[in-house]
Structure formats: structure tokens, C-alpha cells
Amino acid sequence: MSYSILVVDDSPVIRKMMKRSLSLSKLELGTVYEACNGQEALVVLRREWIDVVLADIHMPVMGGTELIEAMSKDPELSKIPVVVVSAERNAQAIAHLKTLGICAHLTKPFTPEQVLHAVDDVLEQVAQRSVA
Amino acid sequence: MSQVLLAGPLGEVTKSVLSEAAFLFCDELSEGAAPLEARLVEATITFEGATPGRITxxxxxxxACEAAANLLGAEPGDDDVEANAHAAVGELLNMISGSALERWFGSGSQWSLGLPSVSEREGRLPSSAPRGELVALAIDDARIELEASLGSVT
Structure with a gap:
């Protein structure tokens, strides 16, 4: 089984870094989709099968918090795990994201290993849930 | 918080972020280092909260090109390095700012980080009329500069 991942970040540099990090994974990866903001991400999420979302918080048009709120209200999208990868270090903002159900929060700068570890963990949880 | 308290932590997080994210290693600027006249990339980010401000x-x-190459895992001459130089500087400032705000105010304080704006110009370092506190560092003898100021950003 291959996994499809959506990377949501307004920075093309970060999207490329994420894709490069994910390419090092031992997991069987399918397509890695990209979106520049939350609005673009919702279009991809409603069109494609996505196993994990890696999302930034501060983005133009629609930020990550608004994206996660929109996903949590949509029964079709609410089960898709989200890992937040952001420069955000504000404890209250991170606590709010956790109440919205994010699976993990990585702070920038990140290492490829941190991204892989977070994605592996999330996919393992997804696999265990589907077995149960 | 007085302006003078900004520089120390800002310099420390800048060294840490640039080395960790982009393999750029900063040294202290030697006394009497010559000013730099060069093509510059300048990124600015504002933040809101109990104490608003900006970092440049x-x-x-x-x-900037070296940073882009290192972030992308590319060679300095690769096609997409120059095209991503602005984005790389904006992203590095974003990373530096998140860490600096945490150091300045603590993670329990409320703030909101804006989006970086990036531009390019021929310019001189050190800046001739800074509006805030300057932090100057050197990367392979090239002068880089950060400027932090607190207060209204409108």
C-alpha cells in the first residue's frame, strides 16, 4: 500500500524540503501533493485520496488553523491526520491546534528525520486504527 | 522590554537557525570590519501581541543563494537556486522570528507572527539609519544584519 501526502506551505523552499525529506522514507510513498495555502489544500483534499497532511500555520489567503478548522467540520475530511510544521511556538496557539485534533506539531527549523518520524508515527496510528 | 534586551537572544537564535536549517555558520563580526556595498536581499516580518514589533x-x-542551495539540497549553480533565493531568506526570517519571540516573551505569551515580505536592492551594510536595534554577524566574512524594533508596526 502506498501513502499519499499533502504538503501545505506558502514557501516553495519548504515544500521542496518536505518532498526531499519524504523521499528518504522507507515507507512506500504514492503521490506527494502540494498546496500554497489552506484554500488550495481543501481543493486537493476534496479531489484526491490523502493519507496525511503536513501543514504550515501562517499562510496567505487561508492559514493552517482555518484549514484544520474547516477539515474538522467536514465529515469527509475530519479523519485525515494533520501534522503541523510551523515556526509557531506560542503555547496557546499550539494548544488550540491540539483541541482541533492535530496529530503532531513540528517546529521549524526541522530535520528530515523529524519529518519522517512524525509521518511514520501518524501512518502507524492510521494502520492500527484500520486494523481495529 | 527595552530595545537593548533584543539583540543578544536574536543573535543567538539567528546563529542556531542558520546553522541548523541552512548550514550557514555565523561568526562575530570583527571590530573595524569594512562596510559592505552589495546586492542585498531584505526580508521583514511583523508581529502583533502585547508588544508588537518587526524584525528585518x-x-x-x-x-541568499547559498542559503537557498543548502535548504534545497542543491548546488549553488543549479537552475532553481536563484529563483528560490527570496523565498529562502523569507523562510529563514520566519524561523528566526518564531524562535526570537519565544526567547523574548516566553512561549506562554500571546503573539501573532505575520508573513515575511522580501525585496532586493543595491545597498550598504551596516544600515545607515536603522529604526531598531542592529545585530551584525559574518558568514564567511560576508556581513549580514538583523534589525529588531518594538512598538507600533503600522
Whole structure:
């Protein structure tokens, strides 16, 4: 089984870094989709099968918090795990994201290993849930 | 918080972020170092909260390209390095700012980080009329500069 991942970040540099990090994974990866903001991400999420979302918080048009709120209200999208990868270090903002159900929060700068570890963990949880 | 308390932590997080994220290693600027006239990339980010403010990062163009290459895992001459130089500087400032705000105010304080705006110009470092506190560092003898100021950002 291959996994499809959506990377949501307004920075093309970060999207490329994420894709490069994910390419090092031992997991069987399918397509890695990209979106520049939350609005673009919702279009991809409603069109494609996505196993994990890696999302930034501060983005133009629609930020990550608004994206996660929109996903949590949509029964079709609410089960898709989200890992937040952001420069955000504000404890209250991170606590709010956790109440919205994010699976993990990585702070920038990140290492490829941190991204892989977070994605592996999330996919393992997804696999265990589907077995149960 | 007085302006003078900004520089120390800002310099420390800048060294840490640039080395960790982009393999750029900063040294202290030697006394009497010559000013730099160069093609510069300048990124500015504002933040809101109990104490609003702004942080600016200025790098010579060749350092911006080196940062982009290192972030992308590319060679300095690769096609997409120059095209991503602005985005790389903006992202590095974003990373520096998140860490600096945490150091300045603590993670329990409320703030909101804006989006970086990036531009390019021929310019001089050190800046001749800074509006805030300057932090100057050197990367392979190239001068880089950060400027932090607190207060209204409108």
C-alpha cells in the first residue's frame, strides 16, 4: 500500500524540503501533493485520496488553523491526520491546534528525520486504527 | 522590554537557525570590519501581541543563494537556486522570528507572527539609519544584519 501526502506551505523552499525529506522514507510513498495555502489544500483534499497532511500555520489567503478548522467540520475530511510544521511556538496557539485534533506539531527549523518520524508515527496510528 | 534586551537572544537564535536549517555558520563580526556595498536581499516580518514589533534580515545576494542551495539540497549553480533565493531568506526570517519571540516573551505569551515580505536592492551594510536595534554577524566574512524594533508596526 502506498501513502499519499499533502504538503501545505506558502514557501516553495519548504515544500521542496518536505518532498526531499519524504523521499528518504522507507515507507512506500504514492503521490506527494502540494498546496500554497489552506484554500488550495481543501481543493486537493476534496479531489484526491490523502493519507496525511503536513501543514504550515501562517499562510496567505487561508492559514493552517482555518484549514484544520474547516477539515474538522467536514465529515469527509475530519479523519485525515494533520501534522503541523510551523515556526509557531506560542503555547496557546499550539494548544488550540491540539483541541482541533492535530496529530503532531513540528517546529521549524526541522530535520528530515523529524519529518519522517512524525509521518511514520501518524501512518502507524492510521494502520492500527484500520486494523481495529 | 527595552530595545537593548533584543539583540543578544536574536543573535543567538539567528546563529542556531542558520546553522541548523541552512548550514550557514555565523561568526562575530570583527571590530573595524569594512562596510559592505552589495546586492542585498531584505526580508521583514511583523508581529502583533502585547508588544508588537518587526524584525528585518539583510543578506548579500550570494549568501541568499547559498542559503537557498543548502535548504534545497542543491548546488549553488543549479537552475532553481536563484529563483528560490527570496523565498529562502523569507523562510529563514520566519524561523528566526518564531524562535526570537519565544526567547523574548516566553512561549506562554500571546503573539501573532505575520508573513515575511522580501525585496532586493543595491545597498550598504551596516544600515545607515536603522529604526531598531542592529545585530551584525559574518558568514564567511560576508556581513549580514538583523534589525529588531518594538512598538507600533503600522
Amino acid at each position: 534580515l539583510r543578506l548579500p545576494w550570494h549568501v
